Amino acid sequence: xxxxxxTEMIVIGGIALLVVGPKDLPKVFKGIAAVMKQIRKLTxxxxxxxxxxxxxxxxxxxxxxxxxxxxxxDPTSEIxxxxxxxxxxxxxxxxxxxxxxxxxxxxAPIKPAAESKPAPAPKSEASS
Numbered sequence: 001x002x003x004x005x006x007t008e009m010i011v012i013g014g015i016a017l018l019v020v021g022p023k024d025l026p027k028v029f030k031g032i033a034a035v036m037k038q039i040r041k042l043t044x045x046x047x048x049x050x051x052x053x054x055x056x057x058x059x060x061x062x063x064x065x066x067x068x069x070x071x072x073x074d075p076t077s078e079i080x081x082x083x084x085x086x087x088x089x090x091x092x093x094x095x096x097x098x099x100x101x102x103x104x105x106x107x108a109p110i111k112p113a114a115e116s117k118p119a120p121a122p123k124s125e126a127s128s
Contacts, residue, residue, distance in 0.1 A: 016028065
């Protein structure tokens with residue numbers, strides 16, 4: 001318990017028996033046991049609080065690291081940069097090209113409306 005061997009505990013018990021007396025010795029031991037329980041309980045609570053603080057500080061560190069990663073890794077910014085480069089290239093190309101030099105298809109001839117024949121009416125089965 002406190003690094004005491006069996007012989008040390010017997011000596012302490014013998015001294016306690018002489019000092020306290022055989023009648024009150026069980027009460028004293030019960031009191032010592034109660035104090036030891038309280039001390040153990042307090043140390044467990046303290047250790048739990050310290051462990052919680054450590055976990056929270058670790059979590060805070062992890063949260064900060066995650067936020068830093070979110071800020072440093074932004075896929076939308078990379079996409080925006082790529083799109084901006086493409087738009088710049090398109091603008092430069094469109095400025096350097098003369099619209100008159102581009103190939104354009106010949107316009108399709110338009111038939112006048114008067115020359116077109118009306119479509120024949122479909123025959124119904126009742127008129128046959």
